[in-house]
Amino acid sequence: MSSSHPSPSSHPSPASGVPAPPPTTEPPPSVVARLRAAGCVFAEDEAALLAAAARTPDALAAMVERRAAGHPLEHVLGWAEFGGLRIAVDPGVFVPRRRTEYLLGRAVALGRRAAERTGRRTVAVDLCCGSGAVGTALATALDGVELHACDIEPAAVRCARRNVAAVGGQVHEGDLFAALPVHLRGRIDVLTANVPYVPTEEVGLLPPEAREFEPLVALDGGTDGLDVLRRVTAAAPRWLAPGGHLLFETGERQADRAVEAVRRSGLLAEVATSDERYATVVIGTLPAGADGADGR
Incomplete structure (x- = not known):
């Protein structure tokens, strides 16, 4: 699993050119455990991002399963933080690296x-x-x-x-x-x-x-x-x-x-x-x- 991930955001959808504020949603412990078991190094941070992005419990469960299956976190969220901005990133598109x-x-x-x-x-x-x-x-x-x-x-x-x-x-x-x-x-x-x-x-x-x-x-x-x-x-x-x-x-x-x-x-x-x-x-x-x- 990647050790690079976007900064937290409380918004459920990507918005280009908008700085990403921190999440306010506390992720369920089961989500953290599922991500940790899948090998996510930053399971707590990723769980917070997914919980903030999901509109429903079912949506959260689907996102967690995609991430646990190895999909890049940025593809699951639909955005990546880059240069202090939230950049839309679709599945199949190269994920911008923080370096x-x-x-x-x-x-x-x-x-x-x-x-x-x-x-x-x-x-x-x-x-x-x-x-x-x-x-x-x-x-x-x-x-x-x-x-x-x-x-x-x-x-x-x-x-x-x-x-x-x-x-x-x-x-x-x-x-x-x-x-x-x-x-x-x-x-x-x-x-x-x-x-x-x-x-x-x-x-x-x-x-x-x-x-x-x-x-x-x-x-x-x-x-x-x-x-x-x-x-x-x-x-x-x-x-x-x-x-x-x-x-x-x-x-x-x-x-x-x-x-x-x-x-x-x-x-x-x-x-x-x-x-x-x-x-x-x-x-x-x-x-x-x-x-x-x-x-x-």
Whole structure:
């Protein structure tokens, strides 16, 4: 069972962009016992969340059984906390990880800096967006951002539209940059890409709730975990504005190869790490004097 779960909320349904208040419902002891027996590390906290979300005792019993059967807590609740917001997460959609909040923080800082530098609103893209958590939280933190998000998974696109629409953004369906409107080429200030980076042979080592209930396309990064990343870094310079930034997570032992891919594309590379979040983020920057839209 996952050791990551949303912060408590007393509301029974997801509401994008709304901070989640603590639960007021005391869970029945039997619910705590059932979850503990199923291997949930935070059985008491999860029981409180489920009890707060359930409208009836029968609904609570059904939710508890789904969680005990291994479904991600976020899928059972219908939401995940990310960046202090409650993000709708539907079954079959990649669950946003709390460690990705480190990437979010770096993206927010760079987005604010871009607005100060250019004197216009920041253009942001959430590539491989899943539920749209990163883009939604980014737009919430930035003032007047122009936000676009995209994913190849139809279920993710439907879910992301619920979240991203709440902050005035648009979601597109398709494969990486092919999904984006052409008018964004050469205009993106902040490009976050939550690419899959688990090597194919290691997907089977992931927790069951990830490999059984999340889409494989959101997890499997190819032989060395960097297949999708290389496609992103190769095309990113054509879409970034001068001085624009690409941010993505990678595994610690993959960071050197990821940096190599970034530099090969003509971007300046920086690695940022958070011991607290166990996160490694690579930031690629298009030099301010460059014109990435020229097709190089």
